[in-house]
Amino acid sequence: xxxxxxxxxxxxxxxxxxxxxxxxxxxxxxxxxxxxxxxxxxxxxxxxxxxxxxxxxxxxxxxxxxxxxxxxxxxxxxxxxxxxxxxxxxxxxxxxxxxxxxxxxxxxxxxxxxxxxxxxxxxxxxxxxxxxxxxxxxxxxxxxxxxxxxxxxxxxxxxxxxxxxxxxxxxxxxxxxxxxxxxxxxxxxxxxxxxxxxxxxxxxxxxxxxxxxxxxxxxxxxxxxxxxxxxxxxxxxxxxxxxxxxxxxxxxxxxxxxxxxxxxxxxxxxxxxxxxxxxxxxxxxxxxxxxxxxxxxxxxxxxxxxxxxxxxxxxxxxxxxxxxxxxxx
Amino acid sequence: xxxxxxxxxxxxxxxxxxxxxxxxxxxxxxxxxxxxxxxxxxxxxxxxxxxxxxxxxxxxxxxxxxxxxxxxxxxxxxxxxxxxxxxxxxxxxxxxxxxxxxxxxxxxxxxxxxxxxxxxxxxxxxxxxxxxxxxxxxxxxxxxxxxxxxxxxxxxxxxxxxxxxxxxxxxxxxxxxxxxxxxxxxxxxxxxxxxxxxxxxxxxxxxxxxxxxxxxxxxxxxxxxxxxxxxxxxxxxxxxxxxxxxxxxxxxxxxxxxxxxxxxxxxxxxxxxxxxxxxxxxxxxxxxxxx
Numbered sequence: 293x294x295x296x297x298x299x300x301x302x303x304x305x306x307x308x309x310x311x312x313x314x315x316x317x318x319x320x321x322x323x324x325x326x327x328x329x330x331x332x333x334x335x336x337x338x339x340x341x342x343x344x345x346x347x348x349x350x351x352x353x354x355x356x357x358x359x360x361x362x363x364x365x366x367x368x369x370x371x372x373x374x375x376x377x378x379x380x381x382x383x384x385x386x387x388x389x390x391x392x393x394x395x396x397x398x399x400x401x402x403x404x405x406x407x408x409x410x411x412x413x414x415x416x417x418x419x420x421x422x423x424x425x426x427x428x429x430x431x432x433x434x435x436x437x438x439x440x441x442x443x444x445x446x447x448x449x450x451x452x453x454x455x456x457x458x459x460x461x462x463x464x465x466x467x468x469x470x471x472x473x474x475x476x477x478x479x480x481x482x483x484x485x486x487x488x489x490x491x492x493x494x495x496x497x498x499x500x501x502x503x504x505x506x507x508x509x510x511x512x513x514x515x516x517x518x519x520x521x522x523x524x525x526x527x528x529x530x531x532x533x534x535x536x537x538x539x540x541x542x543x544x545x546x547x548x549x550x551x552x553x554x555x556x557x558x559x560x561x562x563x564x565x566x567x568x569x570x571x572x573x574x575x576x577x578x579x580x581x582x583x584x585x586x587x588x589x590x591x592x593x594x595x596x597x598x599x600x601x602x603x604x605x606x607x608x609x610x611x612x613x614x615x616x617x618x619x620x621x
Numbered sequence: 622x623x624x625x626x627x628x629x630x631x632x633x634x635x636x637x638x639x640x641x642x643x644x645x646x647x648x649x650x651x652x653x654x655x656x657x658x659x660x661x662x663x664x665x666x667x668x669x670x671x672x673x674x675x676x677x678x679x680x681x682x683x684x685x686x687x688x689x690x691x692x693x694x695x696x697x698x699x700x701x702x703x704x705x706x707x708x709x710x711x712x713x714x715x716x717x718x719x720x721x722x723x724x725x726x727x728x729x730x731x732x733x734x735x736x737x738x739x740x741x742x743x744x745x746x747x748x749x750x751x752x753x754x755x756x757x758x759x760x761x762x763x764x765x766x767x768x769x770x771x772x773x774x775x776x777x778x779x780x781x782x783x784x785x786x787x788x789x790x791x792x793x794x795x796x797x798x799x800x801x802x803x804x805x806x807x808x809x810x811x812x813x814x815x816x817x818x819x820x821x822x823x824x825x826x827x828x829x830x831x832x833x834x835x836x837x838x839x840x841x842x843x844x845x846x847x848x849x850x851x852x853x854x855x856x857x858x859x860x861x862x863x864x865x866x867x868x869x870x871x872x873x874x875x876x877x878x879x880x881x882x883x884x885x886x887x888x889x890x891x892x893x894x895x896x897x898x899x900x901x902x903x904x905x906x907x908x909x910x911x912x
Contacts, residue, residue, distance in 0.1 A: 403901045414851050415900045418893045425890040581733040588726030593709045
């Protein structure tokens with residue numbers, strides 16, 4: 293017991309120092325490439341962690357989360373252009389943009405969350421397509437031309453550092469919410485829904501309400517991330533912010549790491565982004581994608597519950613084995 | 622609007638829908654019988670189209686005749702894929718989730734292999750009759766469309782009869798209704814699942830050739846095909862062969878009609894919106910599911 297507590301204290305200390313190092317990283321004036329690369333990792337971690345609230349805890353695989361990302365991006369762009377906001381205002385407007393995404397999620401989720409399993413997955417995927425097509429065809433949203441935002445009047449290294457720090461904060465908040473939900477009664481309810489929804493309802497768990505809350509919450513953070521991303525790019529287009537592959541990638545990231553805990557999406561998103569980036573840097577694009585596909589197959593066959601569970605059960609085995617002998621310790 | 626044009630567009634839609642039905646039948650079977658959502662189904666169909674393309678351009682083999690080569694080849698490949706890849710995951714607790722990710726990986730691999738071999742440029746099947754037209758009354762039909770349509774109807778009927786009349790087909794249906802007790806009656810579930818998967822992928826190849834007859838295709842095309850597959854299968858009811866065929870026709874009619882009245886970019890919007898509505902209102906399909 294004492295060793296467990298000490299081990300968790302060590303992990304906590306390591307986590308804090310990692311976050312501190314990441315926060316101070318821009319002060320060392322690294323090349324802008326590394327800032328952008330880490331920005332991308334934070335972005336994916338925050339979307340995957342948010343997705344995990346509904347997909348991992350409650351077991352409702354949403355393949356449409358890119359829609360919320362895109363809605364957040366467009367909401368920020370519209371707010372910024374409509375009210376002619378300053379830089380700070382545009383950055384802050386990503387929060388109402390997240391709320392807009394959450395409202396959309398609530399409206400869509402109310403009828404769709406009654407569907408289970410693959411049906412829910414398909415309906416959310418279709419929702420993402422419908423939103424993309426609608427945005428492409430609506431003139432006031434820029435249609436197929438996309439929308440421009442005013443860029444920051446700052447040198448690129450500084451503006452990239454600002455985005456980097458903001459995305460880091462958003463990621464920390466998202467992961468924090470994920471940890472909190474995982475430990476709270478809310479999370480326990482969601483897990484009960486994943487195990488068996490009928491039984492959960494007989495245990496006085498208000499399943500529809502919990503699912504709706506989790507879905508709206510898991511749409512909020514991608515919305516905020518989309519808002520920041522829109523200002524980061526200063527130009528948004530339906531093909532960029534509603535790219536369906538982002539949706540699928542997020543699902544894969546969360547499940548790759550393991551959806552049962554908050555750590556899974558974090559590790560999954562970070563490792564898949566790093567693998568993808570290094571593959572596309574060093575290998576021809578088609579081969580990189582083929583290796584990427586093989587990776588999914590290998591992971592599913594050999595570690596069906598994700599990286600985290602695979603390694604933690606290994607670690608447990610190696611720890612419990614010596615204890616089997618009473619003479620030990 | 623000219624009524625001839627509307628009917629023409631309607632019939633074009635029905636033909637297209639029938640081809641999607643042939644593509645969707647196998648998808649429906651793997652989903653219904655094996656509880657495997659086969660994301661790479663459309664990618665295998667695309668592979669079938671590319672094989673037909675090669676056979677046509679190298680040896681001048683007619684696309685329909687090339688099915689004699691394509692379908693057995695895909696059947697064998699699929700059986701091997703089942704043994705090596707799908708079988709290990711069918712025992713896991715969440716078959717649906719793991720099968721989706723696994724077959725998504727297969728789809729990525731297939732897509733990029735096609736991209737490596739044939740490059741990103743769109744291809745077109747050009748049999749000798751590509752410019753021929755059948756004239757019935759005031760309506761004109763392009764010959765490739767008619768061939769693809771007839772091929773699909775025959776294909777769906779063959780699968781239907783295979784399931785209803787042959788021993789293997791009856792075993793497939795039995796193992797779907799009662800996996801445990803069918804084994805008690807001497808059905809080898811693994812072998813039946815392998816054959817189901819093989820048949821499914823073989824029909825995907827035929828459907829892919831059918832779609833290649835009417836549209837041009839490129840390595841990324843399978844993503845849009847996949848959406849239509851989901852549409853056809855869910856509207857028809859999972860595992861229901863004739864339901865899938867009817868759903869293909871219904872969707873064809875809707876697409877054909879909306880093509881006649883709306884600009885092209887709104888058609889997909891209508892189709893996907895419709896799928897959402899159908900899913901929410903009748904999640905188990907429009908037609909009574911009969912095994």
